[in-house]
Amino acid sequence: MSEPKRGTKPIVIEETPGKKAYCQCGLSDNMPHCDGAHSREGTGLSPVVVEVAEAGKKAVCQCDHSADLPWCDGSHKGLNV
Numbered sequence: 502m503s504e505p506k507r508g509t510k511p512i513v514i515e516e517t518p519g520k521k522a523y524c525q526c527g528l529s530d531n532m533p534h535c536d537g538a539h540s541r542e543g544t545g546l547s548p549v550v551v552e553v554a555e556a557g558k559k560a561v562c563q564c565d566h567s568a569d570l571p572w573c574d575g576s577h578k579g580l581n582v
């Protein structure tokens with residue numbers, strides 16, 4: 502079993518519309534999207550699945566402290582890491 506990896510800054514991407522699964526374990530080789538590593542590594546975590554309505558720039562939370570997951574709400578700025 503692998504421990505989740507957390508980042509200190511969001512990953513900013515140009516996202517396309519559609520159903521998306523954002524990694525919550527930090528072990529995906531396709532960050533910020535889930536690649537199934539959470540299951541292979543036995544983390545007990547699951548991705549956050551959302552429907553993205555419009556294409557555009559998205560900041561995807563990596564610290565896991567956002568109140569608006571999977572999106573960054575700036576919470577990482579208050580972390581002492």
Ligand code: FES
Nearest residue numbers: 524525535538539
């Ligand atoms: S690979 Fe991290 S949540 Fe799926």
